Structure formats: C-alpha cells, structure tokens
Amino acid sequence: MNHDIALKTIAGLIALAAAVSDLRTHRIPNPLICTGTLLGLLFHAHADALTGLLFSLKGLGVGLGIWLIPYALGAMGAGDVKLMAAVGALLGARDVVHASLYGALFGGMYALGVFLWRKPYRERFGLMIATFFRTGRFLYIPAAATDEKVRLCYAVALAAGTFTHLGLDALGFRLF
Numbered sequence: 001m002n003h004d005i006a007l008k009t010i011a012g013l014i015a016l017a018a019a020v021s022d023l024r025t026h027r028i029p030n031p032l033i034c035t036g037t038l039l040g041l042l043f044h045a046h047a048d049a050l051t052g053l054l055f056s057l058k059g060l061g062v063g064l065g066i067w068l069i070p071y072a073l074g075a076m077g078a079g080d081v082k083l084m085a086a087v088g089a090l091l092g093a094r095d096v097v098h099a100s101l102y103g104a105l106f107g108g109m110y111a112l113g114v115f116l117w118r119k120p121y122r123e124r125f126g127l128m129i130a131t132f133f134r135t136g137r138f139l140y141i142p143a144a145a146t147d148e149k150v151r152l153c154y155a156v157a158l159a160a161g162t163f164t165h166l167g168l169d170a171l172g173f174r175l176f
Helices: 003-025 031-073 077-089 093-117 118-133 154-170
Strands: none
Touching: 003 031, 003 077, 003 154, 031 077, 031 093, 077 093, 077 154, 093 118, 093 154
16 A cells, blocks of 8 residues: 555544544544554654654644644634644645645534524524624624533544545645
C-alpha cells in the first residue's frame, strides 16, 4: 500500500472515530488523538528523518494553531483542536489547512442548522433578520436565561471536512 494512502486512511479513521465518540459522549478520547499524532510523527520521521519530522510537526502546529482561537472563544472543545493537530501530524500543513477550511464550512452549516432547529433560537433569528430588512441594521437579541444551551459535536464537522478534502484531493482538486 502506498504510504500516502495509508496516512490518509489513518487520518480519516481517526477523524471518523473522533466524530462517533463526540456524538456518543461529547468527548474525544486522548488515546485516539495520541495514537494519530504519534503515528504521524513516527512515520514521517522514519520516512524522511529530520525533514519528515519537521513536516509532521509543522502540520501538527498548523492544525493546532488554526483551531486555538475558536477554542479560546468557547466555540469548541479541546478535543476538537487536538483532533486537527493529529490530522496535521499525519497529513502535513497544507492538507490540514484544506481540511480545516472544509471543516469550518461544515461547522457553520451544522451550527446554523442546529440553531434554526430549536424554536427559541429560530424565533430570535427570525426577529433579527426581520429587523435587518426593516431597518438595515443587525439587532442582536441575546439568549434568554431559560434557553437551553446547545452543545455541538464539532468533531462531526471536522471529520466531514477531512473526508471532503481527502476525497477532492484524490480527484486532483486542491484549493491551493
């Protein structure tokens, strides 16, 4: 089996397992993330010595760096950030950027869908949009204290982004 295909398969399996775990328990197990990260680091170091190790570390750093701000803002959990760091260690910096862009698109659609699915949020959103069309200004209406907090399983969006990138990459399509 081609090593590139093996690494992409491992990255996809790690992302899938993380999404399933997130859906079931709202947690992504550290042993899963550590396994993916170590496999990426060890494989690349073995294949290309210091150059390979640096390639993997760069991917890990980029995957981590992209998602640290959303984590710091409370938009996602630490497991999601570590998941993309592991994907970066396996695939490299450019691939984790692509997977992250697709993951962010899926995450936005997912969040909007969940937001619109719940009646109190849907009503507030409708009122904000109606206000915008009447006045030309956005009016933020904060959540009521009684509104249920929504917990997103963001690993699902990140896995979808990873799979989208891997699929499009296999077809020869790259964003850059």
